[in-house]
Amino acid sequence: MTSVDPDLLRVVPADGTTPSAANDPLPPDGVRDVSRGRGPRARPRAPAVPAAAAPPGAAVLDEVDLRLLRILQVDGRITNLKLSESVGLSSASTHERVRRLVRDGFIVGFNARLNPGLLHAGLLVFAEVRLADMSNACHDAFKAAVRLRPEILECHEVAGGFDYLLKTRVAHLDAYRDLVAAVAWNLPGVRDVRTYAVMEELKNTTAIPV
Numbered sequence: 713m714t715s716v717d718p719d720l721l722r723v724v725p726a727d728g729t730t731p732s733a734a735n736d737p738l739p740p741d742g743v744r745d746v747s748r749g750r751g752p753r754a755r756p757r758a759p760a761v762p763a764a765a766a767p768p769g770a771a772v773l774d775e776v777d778l779r780l781l782r783i784l785q786v787d788g789r790i791t792n793l794k795l796s797e798s799v800g801l802s803s804a805s806t807h808e809r810v811r812r813l814v815r816d817g818f819i820v821g822f823n824a825r826l827n828p829g830l831l832h833a834g835l836l837v838f839a840e841v842r843l844a845d846m847s848n849a850c851h852d853a854f855k856a857a858v859r860l861r862p863e864i865l866e867c868h869e870v871a872g873g874f875d876y877l878l879k880t881r882v883a884h885l886d887a888y889r890d891l892v893a894a895v896a897w898n899l900p901g902v903r904d905v906r907t908y909a910v911m912e913e914l915k916n917t918t919a920i921p922v
Contacts, residue, residue: 777818784819
């Protein structure tokens with residue numbers, strides 16, 4: 713099935729491949745002059761994301777898609793009307809593009825950012841965890857314990873001098889000690905836990921540069 717982008721006057725395949733004209737092939741520059749019945753006219757097309765920036769088989773994004781992603785990262789609650797005005801497309805085209813970005817996995821969700829200081833989670837603590845037992849069973853037990861604790865915002869298995877990096881938010885240090893005791897020291901195979909309490913957050917963002 714295909715969907716028509718009224719602003720570009722061409723058919724957009726649902727699989728995200730390069731669009732083709734509704735009635736005849738596009739000229740080499742990708743633009744047909746439909747306003748005056750003339751032949752192809754030269755006009756630069758919007759730059760696409762370099763192939764190296766996207767995994768193999770991923771849809772190629774043009775400059776309008778990138779502008780949509782930048783705006784939505786700043787304000788995920790923006791109305792479709794304001795969004796369409798910001799990128800210079802119709803509401804229908806903008807809505808279809810956002811749906812495609814969600815469908816293709818470029819947008820994975822829309823979340824509210826909460827104030828941790830007002831929700832008894834004002835202390836941000838990072839922790840390095842090293843395991844003495846490198847068996848799969850030990851790693852699986854640690855991962856399972858981490859997933860059960862909502863105070864652990866992120867857990868990353870890393871290469872280097874330790875095995876896991878944790879990002880946690882708690883009310884105070886006593887709450888953090890209880891968390892470490894339950895998740896780390898209560899499990900067999902944990903060799904070392906190094907704690908880094910954050911004194912000041914200089915930058916905190918989830919925005920990806922696009």
